[in-house]
Amino acid sequence: MGLYDNLPLSSTEQSIRLIKLQTASHRNAALVANISVIPLATNPDYAAVSYCWGSPTTKCxxxxxxxxxxxxxNLGAALTSIRSISNLPLWVDQICINQNDPRERSAQVAFMQKIYSQAMRTFVYLGEPDSGAVNEACKVLETIGIPVLQMSDYDKDELKLKTRLKVGLATVKLAVQHPRLMKRAYSEDVRRALERLIRLPYFSRKWIIQEVVMSRSLFCLLGGRCFEWDPFITAMLKQSRTVDSSADVYSATKVWWLWDLVHEFADKRRPPLLTLLYxxxxxKATEHRDYVFALLGAASDSHEFPEPDYELSVEQVYRETSSSFVRQGNGFLLLHLAGLRPTDNGLPSWVVDWRNFDTFYSGKDFSSFCAGGMDGSITLTPTAAILQGFGKIVDRVVAVADLFNPEVNLCDRLAHYIDNCTFAFGEFYEDDTQKLSIQRDLASMISFEMKFNVNDPERTMYKFNKDYIDVSACQDLSALDSxxxxxxxxxxxxxxxxxSERCISSFGHGIGVSGLGRPFQKLRPIxxxxxxxxxxxxNGIARDSAFENFLRYNFFKPTTRPVMTQDRRLGLGPSMTQKDDVVCVLFGANAPLILRPSAGGTYKIVGEAYVQDIMFSETLKDDRYPVQQILIS
Incomplete structure (x- = not known):
């Protein structure tokens, strides 16, 4: 009989196994524990452990x-650190769940949110300090009690103003009593050490989201040191404001979102699953089914999805998840996230592949458009294998240009776009005006004039979080500041x-005087x-249009490919767009879809696109394009 055979979990009540670590005379002593089964209904006193599993080849x-x-x-090191600061029984997934029993794993994961929410505290093991500077940062934070560094931007409401004054007084007191320590707290080495903490592997693990947001009391362990979660994370994020590299900003964005999510849960606000997935x-997660399962317990609508089942294949889990979104009425949001991938993943094109979502997701914001009007719906066929809706096939892709280079700044990227498209699309323009016409058209497209839909300025596609600008989708964040x-x-x-030349020439033309702009023609560049x-x-910066510049930057990305349609419309399509793909306006969708004809009269989604002259419902009343049922496989 094995260990878990002797300690079976009840099938009729929510029971868990807990381990009680034996005390040790020194840090390197062997780990010894007693394990027992406890019903959660008895409200036992215990602590949960949140950690990164680490390499599967190194064992303890x-x-x-x-x-x-x-x-x-990594777990061995975590338990060694916890043993020296706490004598509470511990719940640790790697030990307390029989990892070789899919049914037990499924049952335990189904109520894991209750396991973490009932724990008296949760120990977040971040790892061991990797340098002397990190050790120095920890010493400073430990000595000053961290809240001194909690100097984030507060709104001018009464509660936060009091908090800011309180922290400010603590800073002054520290500066008077410990001037050398205060100087060390803000030294360059300590700042850089705190920045490095943001890149720890722990903050890239999918499971930590549910674990930290459902916990009542969080403590961060870094080596043998223990810090309260909120001030520790705030201290790290404060230093992240000075980082220069895109990778660091990207890492900080993830931690910012996690920090904000913890506060949302503290205020009894739980987002739906689609928001959490997005x-x-x-x-990341090692087990691909956990891209969904790891978030179910934290979602407000978890009851609308099947419970975790590790006996299902990854494809079955993703298909069931996407089908549930469609039944909830989130079909258009699903199309915003779905699309073809470079390699066959065995999934229908409308099913989101969460394993590669971050790598291939285009991240473009179409909330200000209404290509398909306001009315429309997407449903599943009876077999739940095909999406169906109504719309129009309005155009066909006849040429594509190169993808954008993420390594260059925005101006150089756009200049290459104009130059490359001039060559790729030149055959579709008349010979005598070819180069000048196409370059001006492309420059006009860069400035987009992407305004909000004047018919409904409140319309927004992003039900994920209507107030959030998706900066995290732009990994090369330094492009605008280069x-x-x-x-x-x-x-x-x-x-x-x-x-100046254009305005003066236009004014002269209006009053019947030509040539007023000629003096500027000798000065202006070619x-x-x-x-x-x-x-x-x-032009966008001069108009102080932050939203327009964000959109421009967000569209001209490595996941976007310039396209030309049969009716000579310029567009920006997904990276997988190719010749003979069709442009579809689906009723109710913000943006047109690039579709690829497939077997049986169905289409596969390539992705959403920006296409000139059809973004604001222009084609809905055009009789040249008949209404038809669109089947997406």
Whole structure:
């Protein structure tokens, strides 16, 4: 009989196994524990452990009830640290769940949110300090009690103002009593050490989302040191505001979202599963079914989805999850996230593959458009294998250009876009006006004029979080800030010269006088792709339109490919777009879809696209395009 055979879990009540670590005379002593079965209904006193499993090849030994178990090295280090600061019984998934029994795993995962919410405290094991600077940062934070560093931006409401004053007084007191320590707390080495903490593997693990948000009391362990969660994370995030690299900003964005989510749960606000899946797409899980299962317990609508079942295949789990979203009425949001992938994943194109979601998701914001109007719906066929809706096939892709280069700044990226598209799409323009016409059209498209739908300015597609701008989808965040001050001044000088000539010429034309703009023609630069791209960027900045610049930046990304349609419409499609794909306006959708004809009269989704002249319902009343049923497989 094995360890778990002797300690079966009840099938009629929610029971868990708990381990009680034996005390040790020194840190390197062997791990020994007693394990027992406890019903959750008895409200036992225990602590939960949240950690990163780490490498499966490196193991640590722990003796439980005279049986030797092999656990991950990272868990062994976590238990060693916890043993020295707490004598509470512990719940640890790797030990307390029989990992070789799919049915037991499914049953325990189904009520894991209750396990963490009932725990007296949760120990978050971050790892061991990796350098002397991290050790120094920990010493400083430990000595000053961390809240001194909790100097984030507070709104001017009474409660937060009191908090800010309280923290400010603590800072002054520390500066008077410990001036050297205060200086060390804000030294460059300590700041950089805190920044490195944000990149710890723990903050990329999918399971931590449910574990930290459902916990009543969180403590972070870094080596042998223990800190309260909220001030510790706030201290890290405060330092992250000074980071320069895109990778660090991207890591900080994940931790910011997690920190904010913890506070939402503290205020009794639980987001739905789709919101959690969408914003946690950069968090990873070793078991691919856990991309969904790890979030179910924290979702407000978890009862509308099948319970975790590790006997199902990954494809079955993802298909059932997407089908549930469609039945909830979230079909259009699903299409925003779905699409073809470079390799066959065995899933229908409308089913979101959460394993590769962060890698291939285009992340474009279509909330200000209404290509398919306000009315429409998407349903499942009786077999739940095909999506069906009504719409129009309005165009066909006849040419595609190169993907955008994420390694260059925004102006250079757009200049390459104009140059590349001039070559790729030139055959569709008349010879005598070909180059100039296409370059001006492309420059016009860069400036988009992407305004809110004037018919319904409150319409928003992002039900994930209507107030959130999806910065985390843009991994090369430094692209907009890559210009030096000198380059920026020169760009604006050229921009104002072009604008001055156009405005004066237009004014002269209006009063019947020609040639007023001629003096500027000798000064203004020649309209090269580079100048046209700079002009489009500066135009948005000069209008102080942060939203427009965000949209422009968000659309011209490595996941986007310039396209030309049969009716000579320019567009920006998903990276997988190819010739002979069709442009579909689906009733009720914000953006047109790029579809690929498939067997049996169905289509596969390539993804959403921006296509000129059809983004604001222009084709809905055009009789050239008949209404038809659209079947998506």
């Amino acid at each position: 030994r722990i003796t439980c009830n005279d049986t030797v178990l092999q656990v991950g090295e 914003y946690s797409r950069s968090f 210009l030096t001050p000198g380059q920026e001044v020169l760009m604006f000088c050229r921009f104002f010269l072009l604008k 309209e090269t792709p580079k100048i046209l791209a700079e002009d489009a960027v500066a």
